[in-house]
Amino acid sequence: GEARAADTSTLKFTELKRVRDREDHWPEGYGRQILARWGDALFTDSPAFDVAKLDGKAAERQFGYNNDFTYYMPLPFGLDSSDHGLMIVSHEYATPFLMFPGLKDEDYREKLTDDQIRAIMAAVGISVFEVRKAGNKWEIVLDGKLNRRIHMGTEMAISGPAAGDDRLKTKADPAGRTVFGTISNCNGGITPWGTMLSGEEGSMDVFAGDFKTLANQELVERQGWDEEDNDIYGVGRIEPRFRFEEEPNEWMRFDWVVEIDPLDPTAKPVKRTALGRFTHEGAQCAVAPDGHVVVFMGDDDDFEYLYRFVSRDPWNPNDRAANRDLLDNGTLSVAKFSSDGTMQWLPLVAGEGPLTAEAGFGNQADVVLNTRGAADLLGATPMDAPEGFIVHPRTGKLYVAMTENEDRLAAGEGEEREQVNPANPRGPNPHGHLLELMPPGSPDKPDYAAASFKWDVFVLCGNPAVPEEGAMFHPATSDNGWFTDPDNLSVDPAGRLWVATDGPPPAGIADALFVMDTEGEGRALPKLFYVAPVGSECCSPTFTPDGKTVFVSIQHPGELRFEDDEDATSIADAGTNWPDFKEGLPARPALVVLSRDDQQALGS
Numbered sequence: 181g182e183a184r185a186a187d188t189s190t191l192k193f194t195e196l197k198r199v200r201d202r203e204d205h206w207p208e209g210y211g212r213q214i215l216a217r218w219g220d221a222l223f224t225d226s227p228a229f230d231v232a233k234l235d236g237k238a239a240e241r242q243f244g245y246n247n248d249f250t251y252y253m254p255l256p257f258g259l260d261s262s263d264h265g266l267m268i269v270s271h272e273y274a275t276p277f278l279m280f281p282g283l284k285d286e287d288y289r290e291k292l293t294d295d296q297i298r299a300i301m302a303a304v305g306i307s308v309f310e311v312r313k314a315g316n317k318w319e320i321v322l323d324g325k326l327n328r329r330i331h332m333g334t335e336m337a338i339s340g341p342a343a344g345d346d347r348l349k350t351k352a353d354p355a356g357r358t359v360f361g362t363i364s365n366c367n368g369g370i371t372p373w374g375t376m377l378s379g380e381e382g383s384m385d386v387f388a389g390d391f392k393t394l395a396n397q398e399l400v401e402r403q404g405w406d407e408e409d410n411d412i413y414g415v416g417r418i419e420p421r422f423r424f425e426e427e428p429n430e431w432m433r434f435d436w437v438v439e440i441d442p443l444d445p446t447a448k449p450v451k452r453t454a455l456g457r458f459t460h461e462g463a464q465c466a467v468a469p470d471g472h473v474v475v476f477m478g479d480d481d482d483f484e485y486l487y488r489f490v491s492r493d494p495w496n497p498n499d500r501a502a503n504r505d506l507l508d509n510g511t512l513s514v515a516k517f518s519s520d521g522t523m524q525w526l527p528l529v530a531g532e533g534p535l536t537a538e539a540g541f542g543n544q545a546d547v548v549l550n551t552r553g554a555a556d557l558l559g560a561t562p563m564d565a566p567e568g569f570i571v572h573p574r575t576g577k578l579y580v581a582m583t584e585n586e587d588r589l590a591a592g593e594g595e596e597r598e599q600v601n602p603a604n605p606r607g608p609n610p611h612g613h614l615l616e617l618m619p620p621g622s623p624d625k626p627d628y629a630a631a632s633f634k635w636d637v638f639v640l641c642g643n644p645a646v647p648e649e650g651a652m653f654h655p656a657t658s659d660n661g662w663f664t665d666p667d668n669l670s671v672d673p674a675g676r677l678w679v680a681t682d683g684p685p686p687a688g689i690a691d692a693l694f695v696m697d698t699e700g701e702g703r704a705l706p707k708l709f710y711v712a713p714v715g716s717e718c719c720s721p722t723f724t725p726d727g728k729t730v731f732v733s734i735q736h737p738g739e740l741r742f743e744d745d746e747d748a749t750s751i752a753d754a755g756t757n758w759p760d761f762k763e764g765l766p767a768r769p770a771l772v773v774l775s776r777d778d779q780q781a782l783g784s
């Protein structure tokens with residue numbers, strides 16, 4: 181082929197080759213450790229993992245399934261220890277036919293035992309546990325005082341504008357202020373005061389029965405519910421609240437952002453309704469120059485929106501408790517992009533503009549309970565399945581990932597909201613893209629609360645060697661370095677942008693981790709750093725402050741039904757039983773750790 185432009189990246193590691201097999205892969209000169217697998221002990225009294233005997237009691241004491249959001253928080257909080265910290269991890273969902281022997285995709289619902297259903301309910305949610313580096317190895321501190329599991333049975337408060345609303349009241353909770361459990365904990369974020377925000381990304385999987393019996397069908401449809409996704413765990417069989425006919429309001433109590441205090445294992449998690457109700461992916465926090473806290477959120481469905489919440493009050497860095505309910509009051513906004521390189525954050529406030537009582541928005545509870553409907557009326561820009569958001573701490577810029585949208589139409593085709601727009605320029609968009617958002621203000625004082633930002637396309641994903649794909653990366657990007665379907669974004673301590681892709685990726689590579697510079701000569705020149713086992717998703721890279729260690733979550737290894745060309749229906753044909761590779765053991769989602777053998781910083 182033609183000579184490629186010179187490699188101007190600051191990243192000097194030897195890039196991997198594209199690969200798709202039953203193993204995971206990392207660069208030469210690096211080591212990889214499995215830190216925690218589904219079923220591993222998190223407490224001194226955790227029972228040993230035995231999939232044949234697994235029940236709710238055991239699973240509540242073990243690392244959960246399908247870890248997604250992952251964050252290393254140095255301990256003590258506020259200092260920068262790189263060998264002692266808390267791992268804060270979400271467990272998004274479960275895949276029963278890949279967890280338990282003898283089950284198949286076609287018939288597992290009838291065959292699941294009550295103990296298995298209880299195990300599933302305990303294996304999703306959140307894990308918090310202390311980790312320590314001893315020599316070059318990381319280990320879980322089993323007697324860590326902060327170790328905690330949160331799951332589908334954990335008691336939580338509901339706060340903010342929708343708390344106590346009639347539509348959130350149930351037989352078990354006539355006040356509409358207490359709910360058990362969190363569901364579909366996708367990605368998330370960490371507040372300046374060290375709490376975790378977890379995005380509930382669609383609870384439809386969990387509920388049983390006919391959602392067509394629910395009162396507000398317009399809302400049901402706008403939340404994106406469809407029959408196929410109903411009742412994947414059988415929980416409605418053992419908990420009546422998860423059956424629509426028994427409890428028509430229970431579903432309204434999910435699809436929020438939950439705030440969890442990892443530094444207080446007795447603290448009750450709180451669903452913060454002020455941040456809106458939609459298929460929450462993550463919750464990236466930033467602080468405006470005047471101390472107001474800003475949370476950036478993507479609604480991960482085709483043609484959905486980018487949201488932002490700005491707290492009414494500034495946060496208090498000197499009094500952690502003073503920030504406890506900060507996220508209950510503030511302004512939720514939705515993004516509208518213009519072709520002149522600016523974007524507007526449009527406030528979703530009951531009584532303002534088109535959000536009138538006549539339109540169904542008489543108070544702020546009406547707005548947050550139908551966030552998408554309110555955003556529709558404001559003319560927000562429909563995006564290509566927005567997922568990760570990250571603030572770059574050096575430049576102040578924000579990056580946001582649009583995973584892909586096969587249904588995006590060219591200009592002039594179909595409905596207007598489905599057509600290409602300035603921020604989603606390709607129709608169809610099977611490969612996704614990254615946008616760069618620039619708040620006003622200097623790089624050390626960006627105003628994340630400003631009404632208007634500037635924006636640009638950072639990369640258009642796809643294979644640069646196939647011109648029809650319309651990819652746009654740095655011209656020196658190698659045959660291994662380009663990617664598609666961006667999902668989670670992170671910035672390492674050296675300022676590089678890490679991208680975890682979101683399967684199914686193109687043929688020839690399994691889900692992977694790429695890294696690139698965002699400024700200078702190597703801007704937008706990604707390199708392939710890590711490849712996960714077939715059928716899995718790589719999630720949420722997180723770093724020690726010294727930049728020497730990256731932790732990565734590996735979700736659903738072997739779940740080939742998400743790949744284009746295969747169709748796993750049971751453990752037997754899952755394609756891998758990573759990471760144990762032991763007869764009779766299923767593939768296990770796991771948290772991996774990568775670092776250089778010579779213990780120098782990542783990337784060089």
Ligand code: FEO
Nearest residue numbers: 366381461480567
């Ligand atoms: Fe859970 Fe949007 O990925």
Ligand code: CA
Nearest residue numbers: 366367567667
């Ligand atoms: Ca995601």
Ligand code: CA
Nearest residue numbers: 667681682717
């Ligand atoms: Ca993903």
Ligand code: CA
Nearest residue numbers: 567583667682
């Ligand atoms: Ca995803």
